[in-house]
Amino acid sequence: MSDQSIAFVRHETLPPSPPPASETGIVKWMRENLFSSVTNSILTLAALYTVYSILSGSMPWILGGIWQAPSLQACREILAGDSAGCFAVLTERWHQLIFGFKYPQEAYWRPTLAFVLLIVAVAPVLFANLPRRMLILTGLYPFIGFWLIWGGTIMAPLMGLVGFIVAYIVFQRLERSSFAMGVLGGLVAAIIVWTLGGYVSDAMSGFLALEQIPSRDMGGFMLNIILGTVCVSLSLPIGILLALGRQSNMPIIKIICVVFIEFIRGVPLITLLFVANVVLAYFLPPGTTFDLILRVIIMITMFSSAYIAEVIRGGLAALPRGQYEAGDSLGLDYAQSMRLIILPQALKISIPGIVNVAVGLFKDTTLVSVISMFDLVGMIRGPILASTEWNGVYWELFGFASLLFFIICYGISQYSQWLERQLATDHR
Amino acid sequence: MTSINDPKPESFQLSQLMNDTRYRSYTFQFIALIVLFFLVGYLYLNLVENLRTAGLDISYEFLGEPAGYDINQRLVEYNSQSSHWRASVVGVLNTLLVAFVGCILATIFGVTAGVLRLSNNWIVAKLMAVYVEIFRNVPVLIWILIINAIFLIALPQPKAFKSRGGNPPEAEMLWDSFAFTGRGIYAPKPVFETGSWVVVAVFILSIIGVFAYRRYAKFALYNHGRDLPRGWPSIAILFVPAILAYFVMGSPIGLEYPQLKGFNFKGGIWARGSFVALTFALAIYTGAFIAENVRAGILAISKGQTEAAAALGIRPGRIMSLVILPQALRVIIPPMISNFLNLTKNSSLAIAVGYMDITGTLGGITLNQTGRAIEAILLLMAFYLAISLGISAIMNVYNNSIKLKER
Amino acid sequence: MKKSVILGALTVAGLAASAAVAGTMDDVKARGKLNCGVTTGLVGFAAPDANGEWQGFDVGVCRAVAAAVLGDPKAVEFVPTTGKTRFTALASGEIDMLARNTTWTFSRDVDLKFEFTGINYYDGQGFMVPKDLGVGSAKDLDGATVCIQTGTTTELNLADFFRSNNISYEPVPIETNAEAQQQYLAGACDVYTTDASGLAATRATFEDPSAHVVLPEIVSKEPLGPLVRHGDNDWGDVVRWSLNALIAAEELGVTSANIAELSAAPTNNPEVNRLLGTEGNLGEMLGLDAEWAKRAIMAGGNYGELFEKNIGENTPIGLARGLNAQWKNGGLIYTPPFR
Structure with missing residues (x-):
């Protein structure tokens, strides 16, 4: 009886059975992420097919590439009818692609070192948790970089630096009486020092001198980097001034700034480069020798400062009204409240926008190839594709150029996104 | 006693110009004006001096002279005997065409990629992310050159459509009516014969009818709560009457098919290779930027909105079109405008693929042939400036019209 | 009153600027370099080679002028120009001469105010x-x-x-x-x-x-030749006769191989002597020294040698002399006499 009444009772708990195969691991992941509905499945298959056809088309071409050959004809002979890349052009001409065709080979270490230092100098600006003392290098960098790339005596950049220091000291002295007087005094002091310094550096032209390299000898990817860095850093202060001018309540200054910004933003960069190349010479005093790279730097700086001004204006407008009023109520004058209260905050929130402008500008430096300058793209479209050896190599060169730009621009834009997340204070 | 310390109200000292906030702004503005005046005067005098030594002058008479060169794509009547001015007009229209088509395509690419990037399909989302990053981070000039090369090499040339020596041709036309060649895309062209105006008129009336029906459906939904179907009736209203009219009138609209004659296809509609490549390159490049704007716009709408709509029982597709998109558009539109402007300005790189836009005609061959650099570039800048300001003005009006109406 | 001060200042600035203009030859000598406009790359005429040295037929003309004026064929700064920029570069003084296979046409000569100094290649x-x-x-x-x-x-x-x-x-x-x-x-x-x-x-x-x-x-008809700015005739003469010297050298049988020997002492051919400066004072008339033409020819050889080396039948380009043969051989290459 007891046998009948006692039902089977399990004494120990069953080990949990694994979830059904369709609800676990890769299968579940695929079900949820790839095949959750009919449309999704079709999309997945289409995407897979796209990836497959791109890879199957390009991989053999890339992997089977030839890296050592003196010319395209030789490459074709080695390949014997197979279709594969002829990357030998990159190994053969890499120095032209990177440094241009006239920069002296024995001096390649100089731009390379300048580039490495550039990264070190920019780092403390970009990452706030690095030691603040590194900012000293950032301040010195423009002079070191100039000396390394252009060469000549170290006295010239040194005098430039001294000029800035003197200007700053004079500015601090005079600032107490009036900000404007300080700026004026600093300017005058700097000009005096630079004029005197010009004689000094002429007199000591052999002192710690590197071989002088004229700027028209710069080329290749180095030229893109130089143009990008120089123009962005020059356009920052100009952009700030323009943004302040546009926000100011002095009508004439406001009009000047608005017209300048809207004019520059309304025309394509290429027309400004045409101006630099074709027209600007007519507006300079006769007989001025003003080389092309300098004219281009002026034009690109004007271009990017207009865009940066708009970004900073956005930052200024985004600040709550109370910040401006706080400055006023503390009895600060315009210069003080801008310098101490408004600009630090406005600049901080505009950094991602500025970085985006910088990336766009860096990409736009390739346009100088249209006005017969031999930057990376100009090098490819000009001397390399025109040479008898490498006439007809196309994909390899442009692939290489895209890769270089992609690495740098992607890196910077990732930084900008990271920064945006850092700055985001609203936790949604 | 206090009156001794009071400044005399009428006394004005020079230092007040610098130190008194009431006058200081006048001083600054005056200085700014002087500097500007000096700068402009200096540049102008240099110009006059340089032109005098070179024996040149500024004159726009060259615009009236025969251009002497041919342009392949001309939307208005033009031949090599037309004036430089006419050539510029052709260039202007070509620029506008590329900008217009490019903006539409870029919007399609951008919105598709932006929405798909948020899709819960992992591989599609990743693929779209790759597209956006690759195109955003490589200069547009390189993309134009690469895409042009891809079009050139991937598509067959007209002579591949010819059969040679009994061999079948290497390439065939799609449905005998479309030809995709490296020189462009050829499609059939409708030919309107007598009586065709009836069909056209019916079709236009149908379009009006569709709008009327949609209005009525909206009215029915809001006022009576009846949810009328919208999809299939719209299509029916659009096409059925027109097709009926077409057969009633005895098929008055024929198609002119492109045919291979001599070196090229003749007849039909032809989109030139350079135009296709340039438009596509600009659109896909700008599309990557628009995709990011669209994504940011959609992400800016808080999840609560989606959930609230779902709680009200709205279907997922309608949540997107009725709740999310109208709100997201306010975030998306302003950067989209500047992307359209960028596309228009980037179209000035057309010369890299041999498309004759305004930079290619006025700023290119005309400038080369006449040597009138200053005049040509001034006109060129004025044109782009007018377009940019025009588009911003129109878009600002639109932007204001969709702005949140606040009380 | 203020206005007149400003205008005065502007005039002074304008005057100061215009005073800086001098003859191109003096500029070139003071600079120690010749700025020569060339194409951005056309193999055979002007293109940088793998080592970054400019090579080509047009480049040879630039080097000859530099050798004649400055004594050093390497003292040339090659300025790459596009079809769009070449004329402005020349007009604005950025370059001293343009040797960029430019066709000599009426409007370029007259309307654009340039001076073609001869033809170094007859093309079509x-x-x-x-x-x-x-x-x-x-x-x-x-x-x-x-x-x-x-x-x-x-x-x-x-x-x-x-x-x-x-x-x-x-x-x-x-x-x-x-x-x-x-x-x-x-x-x-x-x-x-x-x-x-x-x-x-x-x-x-x-x-x-x-x-x-x-x-x-x-x-x-595409007569290609070097050109200079209108109005500076002295400089135009230098470029014109440097090119002519190369042509005359070929006609007279002066090559880079025998030039040292021929110029050591006066030869029996008076025109060779005048060309190489062992007789007469042609160099002085140009404002150069007596050996100007010798240096120009030594820079890259005479016209025929330049042609053979850069674009002749033994190069990848493989052009026959054709119209560009000496007039004695049925071509059009002809120089006015050196006397």
């Missing part, structure tokens, strides 16, 4: 087609797609040619020779047209040159 516009197209004459090209290199007189000649023959065509303007070539090879155009010398140079670099033919028609 031709057409190249793939052989399998089966075209024997340019007049069979009705409806063809034609690739043109822009920024030259080419597009004008082409329009004239097709209009006068009343046939239609589809122009595809391309900026650089390399890209035009790519389009042509990909079949985006049926015909490639540019100067016949350029066609030969381009064809030489093809994978299979024999699959392409240059049509017999030459549709234009």
Whole structure:
């Protein structure tokens, strides 16, 4: 009886059975992420097919590439009818692609070192948790970089630096009486020092001198980097001034700034480069020798400062009204409240926008190839594709150029996104 | 006693110009004006001096002279005997065409990629992310050159459509009516014969009818709560009457098919290779930027909105079109405008693929042939400036019209 | 009152600026370098080689002038120019001379205020087609797609040619020779047209040159030569006679091999003596020293040597002398006498 009444009772708990195969691991992941509905499945298959056809088309071409050959004809002979890349052009001409065709080979270490230092100098600006003392290098960098790339005596950049220091000291002295007087005094002091310094550096032209390299000898990817860095850093202060001018309540200054910004933003960069190349010479005093790279730097700086001004204006407008009023109520004058209260905050929130402008500008430096300058793209479209050896190599060169730009621009834009997340204070 | 310390109200000292906030702004503005005046005067005098030594002058008479060169794509009547001015007009229209088509395509690419990037399909989302990053981070000039090369090499040339020596041709036309060649895309062209105006008129009336029906459906939904179907009736209203009219009138609209004659296809509609490549390159490049704007716009709408709509029982597709998109558009539109402007300005790189836009005609061959650099570039800048300001003005009006109406 | 002060200051600035203008020759000598405008890259005429040295026929002319004026054929700064920028570069003084296979035309000479200082290459516009197209004459090209290199007189000649023959065509303007070539090879155009010398140079670099033919028609006259600014006649003379010296040297049998010997002592040929400065004072008349022409010739050889070395039949470009032979050999190359 007891046998009948006692039902089977399990004494120990069953080990949990694994979830059904369709609800676990890769299968579940695929079900949820790839095949959750009919449309999704079709999309997945289409995407897979796209990836497959791109890879199957390009991989053999890339992997089977030839890296050592003196010319395209030789490459074709080695390949014997197979279709594969002829990357030998990159190994053969890499120095032209990177440094241009006239920069002296024995001096390649100089731009390379300048580039490495550039990264070190920019780092403390970009990452706030690095030691603040590194900012000293950032301040010195423009002079070191100039000396390394252009060469000549170290006295010239040194005098430039001294000029800035003197200007700053004079500015601090005079600032107490009036900000404007300080700026004026600093300017005058700097000009005096630079004029005197010009004689000094002429007199000591052999002192710690590197071989002088004229700027028209710069080329290749180095030229893109130089143009990008120089123009962005020059356009920052100009952009700030323009943004302040546009926000100011002095009508004439406001009009000047608005017209300048809207004019520059309304025309394509290429027309400004045409101006630099074709027209600007007519507006300079006769007989001025003003080389092309300098004219281009002026034009690109004007271009990017207009865009940066708009970004900073956005930052200024985004600040709550109370910040401006706080400055006023503390009895600060315009210069003080801008310098101490408004600009630090406005600049901080505009950094991602500025970085985006910088990336766009860096990409736009390739346009100088249209006005017969031999930057990376100009090098490819000009001397390399025109040479008898490498006439007809196309994909390899442009692939290489895209890769270089992609690495740098992607890196910077990732930084900008990271920064945006850092700055985001609203936790949604 | 206090009156001794009071400044005399009428006394004005020079230092007040610098130190008194009431006058200081006048001083600054005056200085700014002087500097500007000096700068402009200096540049102008240099110009006059340089032109005098070179024996040149500024004159726009060259615009009236025969251009002497041919342009392949001309939307208005033009031949090599037309004036430089006419050539510029052709260039202007070509620029506008590329900008217009490019903006539409870029919007399609951008919105598709932006929405798909948020899709819960992992591989599609990743693929779209790759597209956006690759195109955003490589200069547009390189993309134009690469895409042009891809079009050139991937598509067959007209002579591949010819059969040679009994061999079948290497390439065939799609449905005998479309030809995709490296020189462009050829499609059939409708030919309107007598009586065709009836069909056209019916079709236009149908379009009006569709709008009327949609209005009525909206009215029915809001006022009576009846949810009328919208999809299939719209299509029916659009096409059925027109097709009926077409057969009633005895098929008055024929198609002119492109045919291979001599070196090229003749007849039909032809989109030139350079135009296709340039438009596509600009659109896909700008599309990557628009995709990011669209994504940011959609992400800016808080999840609560989606959930609230779902709680009200709205279907997922309608949540997107009725709740999310109208709100997201306010975030998306302003950067989209500047992307359209960028596309228009980037179209000035057309010369890299041999498309004759305004930079290619006025700023290119005309400038080369006449040597009138200053005049040509001034006109060129004025044109782009007018377009940019025009588009911003129109878009600002639109932007204001969709702005949140606040009380 | 203020206004007049400002205007006065502006005038002073303008005057100070204009006072800086001097003769081009003095500028070049003071600078120690000759700024010579060349193309951005056309093999045979001017292109940097793998080591970054500019090479080519036009480059040779620049070097000869630099050697004559400055005594050093290497004292040349080559300024690459495009079709668009070359004239402004010259007019604005950025370059001292332009040797960029530029066609001598009436309007460039008269309206643009330049001075052509001679002709170093007689060219003409031709057409190249793939052989399998089966075209024997340019007049069979009705409806063809034609690739043109822009920024030259080419597009004008082409329009004239097709209009006068009343046939239609589809122009595809391309900026650089390399890209035009790519389009042509990909079949985006049926015909490639540019100067016949350029066609030969381009064809030489093809994978299979024999699959392409240059049509017999030459549709234009393209006398190419160096040019300088209008108005500076002294400098124009220097460039003109430096080029003529190269031509005369070939005519008189003076080569870079025997020039040292010929210039050591006066020879029996008085014209050789005058050219090499062992007799007369031609150099002095130009404002140079007696050995100017000797240096110009030693820079890269005489005209014939330059031709053979850069674009002649033994180079990949493989151009025959043709019109560019000496007048004694039935060509057009002819220099006024040195006396």
